[in-house]
Amino acid sequence: xxxxxxxxxxxxxxxxxxxxxxxxxxxxxxxxxxxxxxxxxxxxxxxxxxxxxxxxxxxxxxxxxxxxxxxxxxxxxxxxxxxxxxxxxxxxxxxxxxxxxxxxxxxxxxxxxxxxxxxxxxxxxxxxxxxxxxxxxxxxxxxxxxxxxxxxxxxxxxxxxxxxxxxxxxxxxxxxxxxxxxxxxxxxxxxxxxxxxxxxxxxxxxxxxxxxxxxxxxxxxxxxxxxxxxxxxxxxxxxxxxxxxxxxxxxxxxxxxxxxxxxxxxxxxxxxxxxxxxxxxxxxxxxxxxxxxxxxxxxxxxxxxxxxxxxxxxxxxxxxxxxxxxxxxxxxxxxxxxxxxxxxxxxxxxxxxxxxxxxxxxxxxxxxxxxxxxxxxxxxxxxxxxxxxxxxxxxxxxxxxxxxxxxxxxxxxxxxxxxxxxxxxxxxxxxxxxxxxxxxxxxxxxxxxxxxxxxxxxxxxx
Numbered sequence: 515x516x517x518x519x520x521x522x523x524x525x526x527x528x529x530x531x532x533x534x535x536x537x538x539x540x541x542x543x544x545x546x547x548x549x550x551x552x553x554x555x556x557x558x559x560x561x562x563x564x565x566x567x568x569x570x571x572x573x574x575x576x577x578x579x580x581x582x583x584x585x586x587x588x589x590x591x592x593x594x595x596x597x598x599x600x601x602x603x604x605x606x607x608x609x610x611x612x613x614x615x616x617x618x619x620x621x622x623x624x625x626x627x628x629x630x631x632x633x634x635x636x637x638x639x640x641x642x643x644x645x646x647x648x649x650x651x652x653x654x655x656x657x658x659x660x661x662x663x664x665x666x667x668x669x670x671x672x673x674x675x676x677x678x679x680x681x682x683x684x685x686x687x688x689x690x691x692x693x694x695x696x697x698x699x700x701x702x703x704x705x706x707x708x709x710x711x712x713x714x715x716x717x718x719x720x721x722x723x724x725x726x727x728x729x730x731x732x733x734x735x736x737x738x739x740x741x742x743x744x745x746x747x748x749x750x751x752x753x754x755x756x757x758x759x760x761x762x763x764x765x766x767x768x769x770x771x772x773x774x775x776x777x778x779x780x781x782x783x784x785x786x787x788x789x790x791x792x793x794x795x796x797x798x799x800x801x802x803x804x805x806x807x808x809x810x811x812x813x814x815x816x817x818x819x820x821x822x823x824x825x826x827x828x829x830x831x832x833x834x835x836x837x838x839x840x841x842x843x844x845x846x847x848x849x850x851x852x853x854x855x856x857x858x859x860x861x862x863x864x865x866x867x868x869x870x871x872x873x874x875x876x877x878x879x880x881x882x883x884x885x886x887x888x889x890x891x892x893x894x895x896x897x898x899x900x901x902x903x904x905x906x907x908x909x910x911x912x913x914x915x916x917x918x919x920x921x922x923x924x925x926x927x928x929x930x931x932x933x934x935x936x937x938x939x940x941x942x943x944x945x946x947x948x949x950x951x952x953x954x955x956x957x958x959x960x961x962x963x964x965x966x967x968x969x970x971x972x973x974x975x976x
Contacts, residue, residue, distance in 0.1 A: 562627055562636045562663070565671060576613045582606050586664050586672040616644055621957055632665040633674075643959050644682070655682040690882045690961075698894040698920045699928040700728075701835060702904075703768060703807060705738040706745065706755040709847035709901035712854040717754035724905045725761035731912055734761070737835065737925045738900060739768035739807040742793035759797050764925075766805030766835055767794060775808065776815045776943055780822035787826070805925065806832040811840070811897075812945035820941060835925060836934050836948040838884065839896040841876035843869070845971050847901040852975035861975050868967050869907050870914055875964050877918065882961045883949035893928040894920075897947075 565584070572580040582602050591599040591608070599608055624638040637660045644653045657680015664674040702708075702724070707717050728736050738758055744751050759765060770789040773782070787806065794803040806827055813834075814820030827834065846869050853861040877896075884891045898904050904911075915922075928934075934948070940955035953960060 578609050581609050586674045592677045634663040636661045655680050690885045693891045695919050697923050699923050699925045702738040702898050702900040704899050705740045706751045708899045710851050712851040712902050717750045721754035721757040727908045735924045737764045739766045741768050741772045742790045743771040768807050772809045776812045780819045784826045804831045805835045807835040815943040817941045837897040838894045839880040841873045843904050844899040847903045849971045849974040850903040879963045887949045887952040892933045893931045
């Protein structure tokens with residue numbers, strides 16, 4: 515297709531492609547996090563920095579319509595070979611090809627901006643790491659860009675002309691010396707009712723099976739993080755949480771209703787923490803419930819929010835239950851429910867394989883991130899969700915971890931490590947694991963990794 519050829523020419527020229535798909539590398543179905551890999555590094559006084567940022571975020575979130583809307587109706591992109599891509603239809607085809615083909619980690623630096631009436635130009639340089647999904651190949655590009663803006667009658671600046679030039683080389687493969695005997699604490703979010711229920715299941719059955727597996731694996735004391743809103747007028751959920759605690763498991767806070775700090779004020783968020791406490795005190799039975807897990811792993815998109823909530827947690831005796839390993843296990847649960855209802859044994863077999871393959875990939879990624887962010891591996895905390903499918907897969911997941919040499923510990927034991935006392939102190943819209951936060955706040959390049967199969971999970975057994 516012509517659009518595919520254009521995209522290939524764009525890539526060979528080192529043209530900007532910003533996806534960072536954190537869940538592709540994670541954008542679809544983000545629950546825990548979506549690592550935001552790029553960063554604006556231009557002049558803080560640069561009036562066009564927000565335009566570049568919005569453009570980058572729209573590509574990051576695969577909002578093709580929003581991306582195209584940032585161009586004037588007759589805008590052109592000029593290829594290095596002189597070819598021109600003109601108009602919304604051609605640009606849409608280009609962006610659709612790029613966003614389904616590549617993941618990218620980009621940092622750009624605006625060097626010169628000039629405004630004259632209703633025209634302006636922005637020029638600078640960029641550094642980019644590309645990951646070609648199909649080939650599993652990592653490349654690096656660098657070069658220069660020039661964007662010409664045109665101001666509309668409403669005062670909005672739109673892209674009228676755009677040129678990117680540069681070079682692409684294969685990225686060197688970094689060999690990380692991973693520890694032979696790493697440590698991990700398993701934690702479960704969204705108690706007592708995580709995800710949808712497959713046929714024939716209820717919350718109590720899932721909690722009974724899950725705690726039975728944890729006890730059989732000698733993992734008593736595992737922490738589960740509670741949204742107490744799920745207990746209201748639901749005897750099944752109430753009994754499920756009682757089963758969890760009576761089996762020797764611990765509980766912590768996940769806010770009352772799984773509130774997003776990014777979408778709400780710090781005052782509203784702190785109110786949700788307080789609202790969750792009566793249920794925690796009632797069910798914990800004297801055990802320590804003062805551990806807090808941020809919903810979505812989003813710790814504040816502004817520094818004011820981040821500082822305010824952290825101060826509140828400290829004043830009320832909480833410790834933040836940070837995460838170092840996460841593969842967004844919750845994303846398999848809905849497909850499992852649909853495939854169980856059919857039933858489709860072949861699809862369920864694929865779900866099991868892809869769950870473990872993705873877990874292995876993101877366990878490796880998390881450990882490599884620790885080397886980049888901290889200079890060494892740290893004791894790990896793995897984020898899981900108390901869904902029906904993770905309950906089914908837990909014994910196999912534990913076998914996988916043991917094959918990798920992992921030893922198991924409790925959350926309080928692991929987070930005695932000094933790294934967990936560090937704070938990247940950055941405003942991060944998409945938060946993420948503790949290594950993610952340090953990677954993003956320091957603008958560090960991520961290792962190569964394969965995207966999670968969110969598209970197939972979304973459509974399977976429909």
